[in-house]
Amino acid sequence: MRTDRLPISLGVFCLVVAFPLTGCDRASATSRPAPSAKAAELAKPTPPPLPSAIASVAAVERGDLGRIFREEAANRPAAAIPAETVFAAFDKSGVAVKEARQHLARPFGAHYCSGAKVERDIALSVCEYTDAASASTGRTGSERGLASIPNRQVLRNGATTLTIRLSQKDAPSEALAQRLAATFAKLKK
Secondary structure, rough: OOOOHHHHHHHHHHHHHOOOOOOOOHHHHOOOOOOOHHHHHHHOOOOOHHHHHHHHHHHHHHHHHHHHHHHHHOOOOOOOOOOHHHHHHHHHHOOOOOEEEEEOOOOOOOOOEEEEEEEEEEEEEEEEEEOOOHHHHHHHHHHHHHOOOEEEEEEEEEEEEEEEOOOOOHHHHHOOOOOOOHHHHHOOO
16 A cells, blocks of 8 residues: 555545535436425535535645645635634643644635644644634534544634544543633634
8 A cells, every 4th residue: 555645545535524425316306205304404415515625636636735735824814713822722721732733624614724632632623714604614514524423523713613522432531622612712813
């Protein structure tokens, strides 16, 4: 297995998971009985991937991952609480942030994202959006697209989202996640 292709494959995987393409066969839909309200809600098609996500797939396939990272870092939105500010607030509250580094933002409809870890092997991701509406859409897409990942929550504060993923669901980890969420909620742009 070629390891030099692994990051590209992982990036493509993330794009496919975050923004699954859906279709609908309208001809066969008319011959089916009317679904219940709950079934109709579940059958709603997911929105198509954002154009930037499609461009990301093409760039990843061309091997332009470094260019994407540079563009995202150079075009961070002014309306968002910066990832560094979020991580600094966690540090100030006594929760040491480690291994902070940028990850792809476009699969989440964001302009910039950075991931990190804190104690108890809790993984974090902070994504910056142009406005609160975009962050809300990104939050919903992330929750739906990655719903199979356990012990994961996505929070929004203005134009910024925070994803908290517990590696183990126990009382100390859940208490720390609540503490992180409370600190994030108090931040202002």
